[in-house]
Amino acid sequence: MSQNTNKTKSPPPIFFIVISGLIAFGAYQFVPGLLKGKSSNSAAMESRISLGNQILLTSQTTADKQAGVTAFAKGDYKEAVQKFQASLQKNRNDPETLIYLNNALNNAKEGDRTSVKIAVSVPSGSNPNIAQEILRGVAQAQDEINARGGIKGAGLQVEIVNDNNLPEVAKEVAAALTNDPKILAVIGHNDSTASLAAAPIYQEKGLVMITPTSSANNLSGFGSYIFRTVPNTRSMTAPLAEYIVKQVRKTNIAFCYDSQAAGNASFRDEFIASLSASGGRLIPIVCDFSAPTFNPNSALADAVSQGAQGLMIASHVDRIDRAIDLARANQGKLALYSSSTLYTSQTLKDGQKDVDGLVLPVPWHPDTNSNNPFPKNARQRWGGVVNWRTATSYDATQAIIAGLQQSNTRFGLQQALKSPNFSASGASEDVKFLPSGDRAGRPILVQVKLGGNTGYNFVPLR
Structure with missing residues (x-):
């Protein structure tokens, strides 16, 4: 066997150039953290x-x-x-x-x-x-x-x-x-x-x-x-539906909600069930706050034409402006109701007389907790x-x-x-959890009325 057959051929110089380039490119593309000290994801999280x-x-x-x-x-x-x-x-x-x-x-x-x-x-x-x-x-x-x-x-x-x-x-x-x-x-x-x-x-x-x-x-x-x-949503919708049907005697309710918000979807399903159980009925309209084609005037006209007596406006907390637009288009034609989402200063400040009379359930209100030191x-x-x-x-x-x-x-x-024995002092009553992780409790119904720093205020219904 000759000497030449025992030797390994050296790769050509261009081979080293290509390999070096690929390694450098890979380092640049996939390990910027090694060069900059941290990944872009961790840097983004640090800013939060x-x-x-x-x-x-x-x-x-x-x-x-x-x-x-x-x-x-x-x-x-x-x-x-x-x-x-x-x-x-x-x-x-x-x-x-x-x-x-x-x-x-x-x-x-x-x-x-x-x-x-x-x-x-x-x-x-x-x-x-x-x-x-x-x-x-x-x-x-x-x-x-x-x-x-x-x-x-x-x-x-x-x-x-x-x-x-x-x-x-x-x-x-x-x-x-x-x-x-x-x-x-x-x-x-x-x-x-x-x-x-x-x-x-x-x-x-x-x-x-x-x-x-x-x-x-x-x-x-x-x-x-x-x-x-x-x-949870179920315990919030039942007293509201009962109030609407049995106290103010409005049975035909249209519903506008945000289909992209899980909380709104739950509220809609539970409110419809509670409304039916109380003897009311849903007026079917196409009204989705998250839809690009949302039009408050056409939604309201649809509800009125079908005999609605009340309008539920349950928006996502980041899209309250659309709920207020619908309330503004209403001009007092239909009684207004909502989820607790609309209990914000924005609703009062931007809605003013257009949300006057709006009724919604909330977990807590300062005026109903005079014996607890938290409000003071x-x-x-x-x-x-x-x-x-x-x-x-x-x-x-x-x-x-x-x-x-x-x-x-x-x-x-x-x-x-x-633990079933767990209890902690809360803003109104002791905090206790059900086996489901939920907190037991019944909401308070409040209504927007004239008064307060913004011109209107949320007042408990007695």
Whole structure:
């Protein structure tokens, strides 16, 4: 055998050029995290999460608050405390700043080694007003427990997350929070569609989720880690339908809703069932707030022509403007009803006389809870009357605090909340959970009437 047959041929130079190019291209395309230090996904999530290092509610910004988050991000917690306190002196109605202040106070005193940490997920980008309503309840409960020395001596830290009420973002948020071993529970999400998207992740990973605002029936019995402090849809529609048919004697009701919102779909199905059970009937019209072809005038004309006596306007919380457009087109022709979604300052401010007389069920109202200290404390804290989202968020936080008093582990907290003997002090009555994870309770019917700072107000029906 010759010498030449034992030698391996060297590849041509062009081979090395091509291979080198492919390797470089692959590194550029698939491992940017190695070059930049983090993936684009993690960077995007970091922009959504804050313990005090960035402002998520940009509508509530002061120079002192900005200085506070800058100091917090640097680890200068004493400076952050001073700046957050100064900001609250100028704007006490900002719950984000109060949460950041409590987080900074805890870090300035002991560092996060002795704290217990939870998260709250809100639509701070897409619907800052709703986000603030929820955060006020969380902030008030956090402030109260930390002022009393914390949970068995450990301060309560609250991480705020922005999910924009989007189900795909809620999934990413759930994945990030379940992967943080320090997070012991999550308050959220706001919209039922977002809660339903995130719930499977929390259940699989064993992290308690308590939604203060999602009422979709599909969440009932979803899993042993899924809870809520708002009544389910069925318990909200029954008293409303009974009031419409048996008290105001209106039996023919048309319904306009948002087909893209899980909570609205549940409300529609349950309201139709409750309406029928009470002796009323549904007037069939084509009216979908989420449809690009939605036309308030044609929907109303259709309802009137078919003999409707009342109109249900159940919109998604991010599309309240369309519900108000329909109320405006109504011009008092039909009695108006809604889900609790429309209990917002936007409804009163933008609707004015067009929503006068609107009746809707809500889980809580300050005027019906005079014996509970929460309404008075909330008014003193925030400088005004709070609504049901603040109350149910306060209740969710109170439930978590009570559970963590028994055990500061994820599993221990879940076991505490599932216990038939569990109870926590709430904004109206004690918080107790049914085996389904639902909270037992009956809603309060309220009506829009003339009065209040916006010209109109939500007043309980007696």
